[in-house]
Amino acid sequence: MENNLTLNKEMWKKIREVEIKTSKVVSDLFSGDYKSTFKGKGLDFKEFKEYEQGDDPKYIDWKVSAKTGSIHVKKFSEERELTLIIALDVSNSTLFGSNIQLKRELAIEFTASIAFSGMKNNDKVGLILFSDHIVEFIPPKKGRNHVIRILKTIISYTYKKDSAKYTDINKPLKLINKLFNKKVIIFFVSDFLADGFEKEIKITSYKHDLIGVIINDSREYNIPAVGLIEMQDNETNERYLLDTSDKKIMLALKDNLNKKYEVRDNIFIKNRIDKITLTTDQSYIIPLNNFFKRREKRV
8 A cells, every 4th residue: 555655656657757857848849830830720709890001901891890980800829629639659668768768768758749739729539549550549638637647547557567569550550550530640659669550540541630750769770889688678678689899780770770761751651741860868758849940930
């Protein structure tokens, strides 16, 4: 019982830390960028107001202007009602991290920033946690309490080993395609090194606004030559010895990883899927900010 209380205290402390840290980032940097990047469905008429310098002349209402004796324009408010879905890979490969943080820790901070950005713009936010199965699904809703629930769910998996033997990207994609007929915004957070998801991601990217968030760690690609080291496959828990000084072995590993990167990148390009690449030795802030700037230019 005491251990559970300690765990709960630590969890709530972590939730509060993440909320404070990401809320400040969202307020200072991303809130306006998020809103201008993801537009609402249209504009609702709100009221008439007197024309001021800088108002768009096309919104002048001449009938009202004639009645009042001064130029009036129509004022509109944006009808948002956007739905944001965060699909987060919690398979064991996300527990890897050779730098200041695990891939999963980086993913949590990124996810929190996106969730709070959605909340501040009155959008619905939902969550899918997945490995080789759907671990958790939280339907999209509005409000701070709902986002805190999402954070609590994610953070409870921060250091948890999953029983899954592999990552199945198709599972969350199929769930999204089944549940959401209307267009939603999807931030799909994974390393995307699994196989066989091209068909399903093509359907998802056609129906929805899909953004791939790729989580990398530099040591996965550049392992230092330090002789024999014990490795563990995070997906299967299998342990093995790797001779990092054997150039042929290391070259073969790099070649295999490069092929996976190439397949992944080609799928993204072919289906016109935007991507954000994050690495564990850097903050997510600059890549996310760059994504918003790219999107704003296209809007």
